[in-house]
Amino acid sequence: MVLPKLKSIMFLIVVTFLAACSQGDRQSPADKVTLQLKWSHQAQFAGFYVARDKGFYRDEHIDVSFLEGGVNVDSASSLLSGKADFGVLAPDYILIKQSENIPLTAISVIFRKSAVVYLSQASSGIIRPSDLIGKTVACKDVVGSVKDFEFQFLAMMNKLELPLSSVRLVPFEGDFKGFLNRKVDVTPTYLINGTIRLNRQGIKINTIYPDDYGIHCFSDTLATMPDTIRKKPDLVYRFLKATLKGWLFAVGNPEEAVDITMAYVRDKDREFQMEMMYALVPLVHTGEDQIGWMRENDWLSFIRILEEQRIMAKPIADPKQVYTMRFLEQIYGVEKP
C-alpha cells in the first residue's frame, strides 16, 4: 500500500515540476522591442499606442517601448545603432538611405496615402496647380524629414509640365507666418496637422492634393534593418501583426484610439488629436487592399519621383531591396483581398 502511494506522490512532484518549467518557458521575459517614431507623440501613431495599451503586443509576447522622433532625431542611426528595432519612417527617407547604402527595409506602409497637401487662401482663387504661375510657394526644404513638401511640389509641377521658373519658392514656415500675412500664396502642410490648425484659426483654404495630379505618394512606413529580418523573422512577424491589429482597431474606433493616445501626448488638446485622427483614418484605411498593405507600383512610382527630382545619391538598383511583402503576406495571405 505504501509503495503506490509513494509512486503517485513522486509522479505528482514530477508533473508539478514539469508544469512549472513549461510555465516558466511561457513566462520568460517578453521580447523587448523599441520603436523609433517619426515625430513626437501624437495621434499620428495611435495604432501603435492602441496595440500596446490593448495588449496586442503583449499577446505576441512583445514588450514595446517608443522613442519619440523630431527634427534633431536621426531615425536611421537609431536603427543602425540598435537603439531601436523598428522605425516609423518616411518612404523617401528609406529610399534616400538606401541610396546611401544604409539598408532599411520597409515591412508595411501605415499611411498608404501621403498627407502632404498645398494650401492657398480661399480668397486667392488658387484651386489647381496651373493657378500657381507667378505665385510664391513656401515649400523649400528646410531640415530633416520635411523633404516631401518640396519634392512632391516639384514632381507635381513637373508632371503637369508647369514651368517652375514662374513659381517663387521660399523656405517652409512651420508657423505659416508668411502664409497668414499673405506674403506666401501657397504653403505645404500635412492634412493631419496644418490643415486642422489653419481651419481652427478660421482661415478659409483651398487644398491642392498632389495625389489628384498623378503624384501618388505614401507616408509613414514601418521599417527595420535587414539584419533583424534575417535574424528574428518571427519577431518581425509578431510585431507587425500586433501593430496592424492596433491600427485596425484605431481606425475603426477613432475615439477610443484617441483616448489611448492622450496618455502619450504632451499637448492635452484632445479635440486636436481627435481631428488629427479623423484626418488620418482615410490615409491608413483607403478602402483598398488591407491596412498596411504595399503595392509595387506605389514604390516604383515613388522611386521614379525621387529619381526625377535627383534626390537620391544613386538610383535604386533593385526596388525589392527597399521593401518586403513577406510579413504582410504572412499575415494577410498571398492573395490580395
Next chain:
Amino acid sequence: MRLMSKFLAVLMGVSLIPVLTLAYLSYRNSRSAIEGATINHLTSVNHLKKKEIETWIANNKNTLEILARNPFFKTGFKDMVAQHDSGDENHCKLHAGLCNSYLYPVILSGSYTELFILRTSDGQVLISTDPRQQGKFYENRPYFIEGMKATYIQNVYYSMTLQRPSMIISTPLVDLKGNTVAVLAGRVDLERLSRIMEQTSGLRRTEDTYLVNTFNYFVTEPRFGKGYALRKATFTKGVTEALNKRSGTGFYLNYRNDPVIGVYSWIDDRKLALITEMSVKEAFEPIGALRGTIITLCFVVVAAVIAISWFTSKSMARPLEGLVRSTQLMGQGNLDIRFKVTTRDEIGDLAAAFGHMAGQLKNTLVSKDSLEREIVERKKTEEKLNTVMKDLERSNRDLEQFAYVASHDLKEPLRMVWSYIELIREHYGALLDENGKEYVHFAVDGALRMEKLISDLLSFSRVSTKGKDLTSVSSETAFEIAVQNLQIAISESGAMITRGSLPVVKADDIQLVQVFQNLLANAIKFTREKPCIHAAAEKNGSVIKFSVKDNGIGIDSHYRKDVFKIFHRLHSREKYPGTGIGLALCRRIVERHGGNIWFESKPGEGSVFYFTLDACSSESDVKGGLA
C-alpha cells in the same frame, strides 16, 4: 396547517397552475409569433433595401450608359478630346457648353452629384460638372482603369480629394469604330443611398438599416450615428456573419451595444453587408403589454382565490371553530353548551352529534355525581358509625370492666358489713330490743340482697368478659344440667318439666345452661299453681329456635322490652323475689351467641320464651365436657 391555508394552497394550485401555464404558453407563443413576425418584417425590409439598392445602382448605371450612348460622344467627341487644351479659352467654352447640354441634365435628374469625363491617355479629368475637379489626374483609380473596358461600379470609398465617402460608376465612351475615346464617370449621390437606408415603415422606432463594407466600416449612416460613414468600424455578430458572405438572422448587440434582432445579408455585387436591425426591446413591446395583462390576471386570480378561500374557509371554519370552542368548554366541564347548528352539511351534522353527545354526557355525569355524593355520604355515615361503634364497644368494655370490677370489689366491703352485722347479732343479739333486732335483720337482709345484686351483676358482666368460645354443644345436656341445678325449686313447686328433642348447637355450654336455667327458674317462679313447663326446639335453616313454654301468670305485651332490661322488675320483691337480672342475662347471652330472644304471652295464660342459636354444621362437631 389551518383550514384557510389549505384552502388557499389547494385553490392556488388549482387556479394558478393553469393560469400560469396558459400565461406562459401564450407568452411563449406570442413571443415566438412576434419574433417570427419581426424577423419576417426585418427580412422583408432587408430584401427590399437590397432590391432598392440594386435597382438604384442599376438605374444609375443605365442613366450613365444611356448618356454614354449619346451620338455626340460617338462622333465629334473624339476630336474634342484630341484637341483638348485647358489653356484655350474657346475650348473651355466648348467644354462648358458640352457640360451644359449633356451632363448637367443628368445631374438634375438627381442620380449623380458629379459627372466627369476622363481622358484615356492619362486619366485626366477633361470635363467635370464640378469645375474644381477639372484637370486632375485619376489614372490610378479603379473606376478609370476598369471604366475604360466596360461599365464599372466602384464601391463606396473615402475620397481624399473630396474628403468624404464617394461611389463612382464609370463607363467607356466609345466612338463609332468601337475605340474607347474616354471614360465617363459619375459620382453617385450617396445621400440617396443613405435615404434608401433610412426609409423605414415609420412604425418602428428603432428599425435601422445600414451598409458595412469589407473593412467593417459603415458605408451609410446608421440611424443612431452621425459621421459614421467610413469613419467608424463595427464588429457586431451580424456584420461579421454578413462579411463572411452569410445571410441570416440573429440576436446580438448592435453598434450601440443594444440588444437587437438583426437580419443580415451579403450583397455580393457590391461587396457590402446589408444589416437591418431592430431593438429587442421594441420588438417585444407588445409582449410587455401581454406580460402586464398576464401579471394583472395573475394578481386578480390570486386575489379572487384568496377571497374565495377566505370566505369558504370562514364558512366552514366558523362552525368548526364554534365546535372547537364548545368542546374546549366541554372539556372544562361546562356541559350546558348549545351548539348553534347553522349549516345543513356534514359540519352541521357533526355539530348536532356533538350537541347530542354533550347532552348524553351531561346525564351520565349527573347520575355519576349523585352516586358519588351518595358514596361519600355513606362513607361518612360509615365512618361515623364506625366511630360510634368503636366508642360504643369501648364504653361497653369499660362498662363491663367497671361492672365486673365494681361487683367483684364491692363484694369485699359488703362481706365485711355483713360479717360484722352477724357478729353484732351473735354477740349483742341478746342486748338488743325487738326494734334493734329488727334493724339488724334489715341490715343483714339488705346486705344479703346487695350481695345477690352484685353477684348477679358479676354474672351479667361475665357473660362477655368470662365467656368461652362457641363450640358444638348438646342443648339436651345443657337443658338437663339446668333442670338438675333447679331440682330444689322444682321439687318445692312440684313443677313438671318436659322437653322435646333438642339439637346440637354452637354455643358456650355454661352460658347455654344459664339461659335454660334462668328461663326455667322464671317459669317456675311466676306460676302460682303447679307449673307445667315444656322446652322444644325447631330447626329453621341454620338457625335453631328454642321455646320454653309455661303456664304462668303471663306478661303483658307492654313489657315486651322492659322484661329484658337489667334489674327491671314487673312485680314487687315481696310478691316475686329476685334481682331482676335473669332475663337480662338471658338476652345478653343469646345476643352474644348472635341470636334473638323474645316472648309471646298473654297475662294469665302463660308465656312462651323463644330464643335462637346457630345450629351446628354437623353432629360430629359435638364435643366438649357436657357430652
